[in-house]
Amino acid sequence: MSVDQKMDSSRRTLLLATSAAGGVAAVATAVPFVASLTPSERAKAAGAPVEVDVSKLAPGEMMTVEWRGKPVWVLRRTPEMLASLDATDARVSDPNSDKPMQPDYAKNKHRSIKPEYLVAVGICTHLGCSPSEKFKMGAESGMGADWQGGFLCPCHGSLFDLAGRVYSSMPAPDNLEVPPHQYLADSTILVGEDGKA
DSSP: OOOHHHHHHHHHHHHHHHHHHHHHHHHHHHHHHHHSSOOHHHHHHHHHHHEOTTTOTTTTTTTEEEEETTEEEEEEOOOHHHHHHHHHHGGGGGGTTTSSOGGGGOTTTOOSSSTEEEEEEOOOOEEESSOEEEEEGGGGGSTTTOOOEEOOTTOOEEEOOOOBBBTTTTTTOOOOOOOOEEEEEEEEEEEEEOOOO
C-alpha cells in the first residue's frame, strides 16, 4: 500500500469519525429544541377542560370559572329570567343566534343546552372588557323602567340580555361567546369540550 493510499484511508476514517461525531452532536442539540416545542404541563393545564359543579348554584345566581385564561360565567336562570328573553327578542341584534358565537347546540333563544343554565365567556365582543351583572329588572336596576335584566359593559356601554345576546346599536358587534361544553351529570358541566371533536 502506497503512502497516498494510506493517507486516503486515514482521511476517510477521520471523515467518517468526524461525520459520526457531528451527527451525534446534531441529534443531541435537536432533541432539547424539539422537546421545547411541545407544550408544558402548565400550558396543557391552562387549555384543559374545566369541570364545574353547579349543584350549589341557586336560581338567579352566577358563578365564574377560568378556562384558557378567560372568565366563563355559569348563570342559573329563574323562570322570570327565562321569560324576559321573549321581551328582549325585538331589541337584540341577533335574536336567533345566527352568528357563530356559539356551538350549534346553543343556537336557540336561550343560547344553552339546558334553558336553566347559561354558559358564556364573560368578555365583551367589542374590546374585551368584562361586563357587569345587572340582573334586577325595571327601575330598581338603575338601568331604566324597561330593563329586563342582563349585563352592562361599563367600558363603552354595550348591553346584553340574560342569554348574552347584544342589544341593537351597541358598540359590541356580537353576542357573548358560548364556549364548547357538555353535561357530565345533571349538576356537572365540562367547559371546553363538547364531545363533538
